Amino acid sequence: MLEVPLLPVAIRNFDESRYLESNPLARTALTSGEAVSALDHYLRFGIDENKHSTIRRETGAVACSVERYLVSESGFCLIIGWLADEGCETPRMKLIGGEFTIDLPRTACFRQARKDVEQHVRDGAYDYGFIAFGQSPSKTLLKQSLLFQVASLAGTFQTKVTPEIVSDKRVLNTLLQIIATCESHSGKPAALNGFLCGASGKALIQLFRSHVASAISSSYVERFRPRKVFSSFVTVLFGSTEPIKLQPMLFRAAGIDFGEWIYVCNSPEDADEVLRYARLMSDLYDVMITVIVLGDNAGFGAANNVAIDHAASSRIFIINPDVYAVPAYARQMKQVLAEAKLGKTLWGGLLFYDDHNLMHSGMFIDNDSFVRRNSLNRTDDSLLAPSGRLLRVEHFDKGVPFSEREWKKPKVVPAITGAVMGFEKPMFEKLGGFSTRYIYGHYEDADLSLRWSASNGPVCIHPQIRLVHLEGQGSRARGEEYRGASMANRYFFTVEHGEYFDKHLAKVSRRAP
Amino acid sequence: MKVIYVSYLHPSVAPGGAQQVAFEMFQASLKQGHEAYFIAALEANHDQIYGKPGAPIVPVQGEERQYFYFPQYYDFLHLSVGDWRSIQFFRELIERIKPDVIHFHHYHRVGVESIRAARIAAPDAVICFTFHEMMAICMADGQMVKRGSRDLCRSSSPVSCNKCFPDLRPEFVTLRSTRLKAALAECDVFVFPSEFIAERYVEWGLPQDKCVVIPNGQANLGAAFDRNQHSRQVNRFGFFGQFIDNKGVDVILDALLLLAKEQRLPAAGIVIEINGGNKHYASGPYLEKINQQVEELRKSQSGKITVRENGAYARDQLAERMASIDWVIVPSTWWEIFGLVVSEAWMFGRPVIASSIAGLKERVIPQKNGFTFLPRDGRSLAELLLKLVGNEQQWIATNRSIEQPWTEDEMLDAHLSLWREFSPGTSGRALYGHRSCSIKDEATV
Numbered sequence: 001m002l003e004v005p006l007l008p009v010a011i012r013n014f015d016e017s018r019y020l021e022s023n024p025l026a027r028t029a030l031t032s033g034e035a036v037s038a039l040d041h042y043l044r045f046g047i048d049e050n051k052h053s054t055i056r057r058e059t060g061a062v063a064c065s066v067e068r069y070l071v072s073e074s075g076f077c078l079i080i081g082w083l084a085d086e087g088c089e090t091p092r093m094k095l096i097g098g099e100f101t102i103d104l105p106r107t108a109c110f111r112q113a114r115k116d117v118e119q120h121v122r123d124g125a126y127d128y129g130f131i132a133f134g135q136s137p138s139k140t141l142l143k144q145s146l147l148f149q150v151a152s153l154a155g156t157f158q159t160k161v162t163p164e165i166v167s168d169k170r171v172l173n174t175l176l177q178i179i180a181t182c183e184s185h186s187g188k189p190a191a192l193n194g195f196l197c198g199a200s201g202k203a204l205i206q207l208f209r210s211h212v213a214s215a216i217s218s219s220y221v222e223r224f225r226p227r228k229v230f231s232s233f234v235t236v237l238f239g240s241t242e243p244i245k246l247q248p249m250l251f252r253a254a255g256i257d258f259g260e261w262i263y264v265c266n267s268p269e270d271a272d273e274v275l276r277y278a279r280l281m282s283d284l285y286d287v288m289i290t291v292i293v294l295g296d297n298a299g300f301g302a303a304n305n306v307a308i309d310h311a312a313s314s315r316i317f318i319i320n321p322d323v324y325a326v327p328a329y330a331r332q333m334k335q336v337l338a339e340a341k342l343g344k345t346l347w348g349g350l351l352f353y354d355d356h357n358l359m360h361s362g363m364f365i366d367n368d369s370f371v372r373r374n375s376l377n378r379t380d381d382s383l384l385a386p387s388g389r390l391l392r393v394e395h396f397d398k399g400v401p402f403s404e405r406e407w408k409k410p411k412v413v414p415a416i417t418g419a420v421m422g423f424e425k426p427m428f429e430k431l432g433g434f435s436t437r438y439i440y441g442h443y444e445d446a447d448l449s450l451r452w453s454a455s456n457g458p459v460c461i462h463p464q465i466r467l468v469h470l471e472g473q474g475s476r477a478r479g480e481e482y483r484g485a486s487m488a489n490r491y492f493f494t495v496e497h498g499e500y501f502d503k504h505l506a507k508v509s510r511r512a513p
Numbered sequence: 514m515k516v517i518y519v520s521y522l523h524p525s526v527a528p529g530g531a532q533q534v535a536f537e538m539f540q541a542s543l544k545q546g547h548e549a550y551f552i553a554a555l556e557a558n559h560d561q562i563y564g565k566p567g568a569p570i571v572p573v574q575g576e577e578r579q580y581f582y583f584p585q586y587y588d589f590l591h592l593s594v595g596d597w598r599s600i601q602f603f604r605e606l607i608e609r610i611k612p613d614v615i616h617f618h619h620y621h622r623v624g625v626e627s628i629r630a631a632r633i634a635a636p637d638a639v640i641c642f643t644f645h646e647m648m649a650i651c652m653a654d655g656q657m658v659k660r661g662s663r664d665l666c667r668s669s670s671p672v673s674c675n676k677c678f679p680d681l682r683p684e685f686v687t688l689r690s691t692r693l694k695a696a697l698a699e700c701d702v703f704v705f706p707s708e709f710i711a712e713r714y715v716e717w718g719l720p721q722d723k724c725v726v727i728p729n730g731q732a733n734l735g736a737a738f739d740r741n742q743h744s745r746q747v748n749r750f751g752f753f754g755q756f757i758d759n760k761g762v763d764v765i766l767d768a769l770l771l772l773a774k775e776q777r778l779p780a781a782g783i784v785i786e787i788n789g790g791n792k793h794y795a796s797g798p799y800l801e802k803i804n805q806q807v808e809e810l811r812k813s814q815s816g817k818i819t820v821r822e823n824g825a826y827a828r829d830q831l832a833e834r835m836a837s838i839d840w841v842i843v844p845s846t847w848w849e850i851f852g853l854v855v856s857e858a859w860m861f862g863r864p865v866i867a868s869s870i871a872g873l874k875e876r877v878i879p880q881k882n883g884f885t886f887l888p889r890d891g892r893s894l895a896e897l898l899l900k901l902v903g904n905e906q907q908w909i910a911t912n913r914s915i916e917q918p919w920t921e922d923e924m925l926d927a928h929l930s931l932w933r934e935f936s937p938g939t940s941g942r943a944l945y946g947h948r949s950c951s952i953k954d955e956a957t958v
Contacts, residue, residue, distance in 0.1 A: 242685075245591060246692050253695035273595060276586060280597040284629045324688070470684040 009043055019046070062155035063121060071143050071163040072171040074210045075136040076203070079104075080178070082117045082128045083150060083157070090383065091152035093132055095161075097144065106383060108134045108203075110195040112182040125185040125374075133175060135203050168211045169296065175204065176439065176484030186384055189370035194384045196491040204488060208299070208439045215296035216306050222275060223312075224282035224289045229259035231337055232311035233319050236303040237274065238266040239478075243321035244277045244289075252285045254325035256333050260288040260312045264303040268293055288312070299485075300418060300441040301434030308425060308433065315342055316428065320419035322470040328355055329466035336464050342424050344457030346449060348416025349465030350407060353399065359469050361397040362413025362461045363446060365501055365508040367494075368392055391494045391501055393446045394510070407463040414508040416459055418445030419469050427456050439485035443493040450497055450508070514929065515548040517612045519627065521619035523553035523573070523581065526563070528790075530853045531645035534706075534729045535618035537921040538928070543578075545925065550610055552603075554582045554622040569602040580606065584624050590652060590681075591689060594624025603627050607634035614932045617642045617700070620649065625696035632699045639935040641928070642697065643704040646850060649693045650717045652686075653677050656759060656847045657713075663758075665848065665888075668716065694718050701935050704928070706851040707872035713848075725931060730924030731856050733917065738832050740862025740912065743839045746781035747901065747908040750866070751838035753826075753854045756789030758799040761844030761868065766806035767891025768898060769820070773813040777895075779902040782817035785842075788834050790825025835861040839908060840901065843867040843877075846889045852876065855883075856918035864911040866897060880907075882915045 016038035020027050026041040028034075035041035063084035070078045077095075085091055093104040114129035121128065136142045143165055149158040184191035196204065233251075235243055248261050265274045271293040278289040292307055308316055325333065351360035367389045393415065431451050438444040449459045501508055520535035532553065542549035552570070555563060560583040565571045573579035582603060584594040594600060607615065607630070615631045615638050617623065631640055648655030650669045657666040660677040669690075671683030678686075697703075703719055705711035706729045715721045754760050765785060772778045792800070810818060826834055835841075841858035843849070848871035855876055858865045865883030867873040877883040884901065887893035901907060 242688070245588075245593060245595070246688055249695055250691060253698065273586070276597060277595050280595065280600060280626060283597055283601065284626060284633070322684070324691070470688070 006043075011039065011042075014039055014042070059151070060155035062150070062152065062157050064150055064157035064159075066148055066159055066161050068174075069148070069161040069163050070166050070171050070174060071136075072166055072168040072207070073139065074168050074207070075139040075142060076168060076171045076207050076210075077132075077134060077136060077142050077163070078171050078175055079130075079132040079148065079161070080174075081130055082114050083130055083152070084117070084121045084128060085150075085152045085154040086122065086124065086126045086128075088153040091150050091154075093130075094147075094149040094151075095142070096147040096149060097141070100141070102136070104132045104134065105199065107195075107199045108132050110182075110191065110200065111184065112178070112191065113185050127185050127191070129182075131175070131178060133200055133203060135206060168207055168214065172204075172207050172211055172439070173479070173481040175207075176481040176488065177479075178484070179488055180480040180484030185373065187370060187373040189390060190372035190384050190388065192487065192491060193370070193388050193390075196488055197495050201488070201492060201495065204439070205437045205492065209436055211296070212298045212302045212436055215294050215298040216302060218295040219306060220271070220291075220293040221310055222278070222291050224279050224291075225286065226290075226312065227288050229288055229313045231259035231315040231317060232308075232313045233258045233261045233317045234264070234304060234307040234311065235261065235319050235321050236264045236266055236300055236307070237270065237321055238297060239270070240321065241270050241273045241277065244274055244281065247319070247321070247324065248281045248285060248287055248289060251325045252287065254327045254330035254333075256325055256330055257337065258287070258317075259315075259337075260290055262290040262292065262307045262311060264307045265291060265293045266297040266299075266303050268295060297440065299436070299439060301438055301444040302436050304418075305433040305436075308428060311425060314425040316421075316423055316425050318418060318421040319467075320469065323351070323419055324468045324470070326352060326355060326466055326468050329464075332464035332466055336422075336462060342422050344427060345410075345423070346416065346427075346452040346456065346459045347410075347422035347462045347465065348413065348460070349420040349422075349462055349467055350402070351417070351420060351467055351469035352402065353471075354468065356402055358397040358400050358402050359471055360395045360417050360419070361407075362411065362459075363393050363395050363415040363417060363449070364510045365414060365446065365497075366392045366394055366510065367501065389494070389498070390490055391498060392490075393443065393493075396510075407461075410460040410462055412458050412460050414453075414459070415446040415449030416461065417469075418448075419471075420465060420467055421445070421448075422462065422465065423452075427452075431455060437492055437496070438489045440482055441489075442486040443489040447493060447496065450500065514542075514614060514932070515550075515610065515612045516542050516614040516616060516932075517550045517552060517607060517610060517631075518542075519615065519617045519619070519623055519631075520551065520553045521621045521623060522555060523551075523579070525573075526553070526555060526559065526581075530729075530851070531618050533731070533853065534643075534645070534924075535616075537730070537732055538616070538925050539579075540732075541921040541925040545922070549578060550612070551579045552582050552606070553580070554584055554619070554624075556622065557583075557587065559583065569599045570606055582623075584622060584627075587622055587624065589621075591692060592620045592625050592648060594622075594626050600624070600626050600630045604630040604634045607631055611635060612638050613936060614639045614641060616928070618645065620693075620696075625693060628696055628699045639702070639932045640700045641702050641704060641932065642700045643706070644710055644714060644850075645706065647710065647713060647848070649690070649697070650713060652681075652689075658759060658847050663846075690717070702931060704931075707875050709848065709871040709875060710850045727924065727927045727931070728919050729851050729853060729856070730919035730921045731853065731860070732921050733860050734828060734831050734857070735835070735860035735862070738835065738861050741909075742836065743905070743908055743912070745905065746903055747839045747905050748779065748781045748903065749784040749786065749838040750840045750842050750898070751786045751788060751834065751863070752842050752844070753788045753831075753834070753857065754843075755794065756787065756792040757795045759845060759847035760789070761846045761889070762787060762789065763799070763802055763806060764844040764846065764868075764889060764891050764894060765842055766803065766810065766820075768895035769818055770806060770809055770813070771891055771895045772899070773810065773815045773818060776815075777899065778815055778817040779899065780817075781903050782819065783898060783902060784819045784838075785821070786834070786838050787820065787822045788824070788826050789822075831857060832861065835863055838863065841865050842894075843873055844894065845870060845873060847871075849873045858883075859915050859918045862912050862915055864908060864915065866894070866901070880911060880914075883911065 019038045066081040068080040095102040109132045111127035112129040117128040145162045148161045278291045282289045353359045369389045371387045434444045453459045518539045520532045522532045524532050524536045539551040563581045584599040586595040646655035651657045671686040674686040675683045703724045841863045851872045867877040868888040869885035870888040886897045
């Protein structure tokens, strides 16, 4: 190894024997030859480890800015800012009040690239941006001006921060928007993996659940033309009223008696129109329609759970807002609805893009690897794993021409899409319904499928459930928060089912039976 | 027979071809002793003038068996009335009347839900639907003219409609048309005023065996008119109709400009009388183009061109306006479905010079009842004008061979015979082939 001459440092009155006496590692280093003297050890290790305060060091000020400090009704806080601490260890962040101090754990912090800061401070592959996110044990503790303090080897910084008191949803969406749009010099998957797969991910799920509890607490239910029915179709609406104008009419036009159709309105601003059309369609076609209006968007899983709880029958069919009858296959669908029970199976269907081409015949699970990129601020490997993987849910037969002869009998599959699911209500309730760990939407269908096959029974494609799925047309979830939620859900799904995937690859992968 | 006519607008509120035809059928029905009713769905703001508080349907002041209908929450894209209350009132009115026939003349503002409501209210009634435009096929006001380029659209499809409406995904177009077809499926029979529009709707997906072509008829306003009168130079041309983009006034001006530029104007000169209303519905760029053309004509200083803009006209002014022209130019640049103005010209013995397009192409037979030129082609029209100006012999020959267009009574008779085939007591409902009552041979209907 190349011997590099170090700068000569002289320390007056350095007490070698006292240093060695108080520092067993230094003694060992002398014995092994790692250090040539107590002073040599002190200069190369002791100062940095701050073991012997012979030298008083004045820490410098570091450039930093806190741009937003949000505190929600349930006590979640989100701090957004930047810190010019290039090349230093992970900084320690604190919130200090009159009588208390909160040490923000390292896992509560997420560093992201900030091009604007790079332009003004210094350019380079360094993630200057930071967010700190967590939930206070008290709902009110953080709703006051506090001192925000950062300490790192680069220096210290402190400022008074005054919170924006906002709803849980505001904090949730702000964080999700950051997740959707952020970049990191270490690679976005690696950075998000570090943030979402630990304590912060759990806090984020808890924040969503808090929002959901509020959204469903004030739901309004109205039934039009109630009657005894043998099946309940459930559709969750979000940002669009088209489905209630179309689905009952078109299913009926195809001769399909759906029993009861439950529409859960996840956007209360559409409630008037949904209620008007529900009554109109119910009157015109003499069908039972139930409308449940939630206080806010509770997401796919929670909204379905509420609907199924209100269902007038125990035979449930979850139908996405963009799923329609295929007149050519209406006979088969009618046959399914004429069957007595759905048993212990979680049934999916053959979903088509049009009359001839499939979109879905079950789902399997795959994974994508990611490798952390090198960057200037990766001095602490413990926060960001050098590599990892994310599970991916894929559809069988997406876009392929339909072959009738392959679908004479039911087929067991690893998972099915939430676009169309059929099951008996008690079996669903036994599992506790859809998990609400998935924010707004995505992955809860695969999650339910995996839990179903582990606890209830098989997950199968019913060859006679044949519907068209105009994929992606069901809702108008256009904001970045929904993209961020979908991204975050993928990490949550991986945390939840990654181990199972590794152990049961043959059962859940593309080659699954 | 007890017949309810359901129309978009009422001719007394706003003139227009579809409501005129519907209303004349209603009047003809009364005249023939049938028990007829007329329900006109009005625009959203009309209830301020014609409505009564809290009443979705009100009788027309001073008229018998006529109603104004104010459907709420109208959704243009789906041609849907999203209001159970409006539909319920509509349904109850029909239930009370107990009609034998419900004849819809539109779905715009009426809402396709009204068809279902009519079916529930009068389960044994014949539901007949006449299409006066292509709104179900085309979201661009049913014109099948491409937005932006103004090119003629020959066939709708989810992808091509998305080009006109980039905010609406192709899947929306599929769903919309599926819904409309499901709503229209409640009808027993579809009537089209021309082969052209019948073919478009059959291609779109209406069952051919329910489709019948019956041309529009109109009350003859020219009975007392001297059909043979004309100028010696036969150089006076009239435009009648709406002064809007698709009616083609610009094509006439184009033709004149070409003749002026090439100094080929006939010695007798050319007189153009523009009788067009609703100019405020024309687009800004279109009016700008017209102004530019007029300015260019003025600059040409030929002295042989006279263009007069007479504005809108009432039906009782038609004779007076027809008296000042020899020919009627119908230069439509869209798929003109039928062209009531053609019938009006023939009532007064005026030969028609029409774009060779859609319903006009079917009806106007060169040298028999008029002449045709290539649609949107000023050059083609210019050449035709040159051939006709001063050609008195041609005018007289054509004038003599013009047949009287169908009257409202003939139109009603054709419908009555159709409806009787569906009425209870007849031996089952006949399946209709594409029963083409050729407009070229109206007597065979």
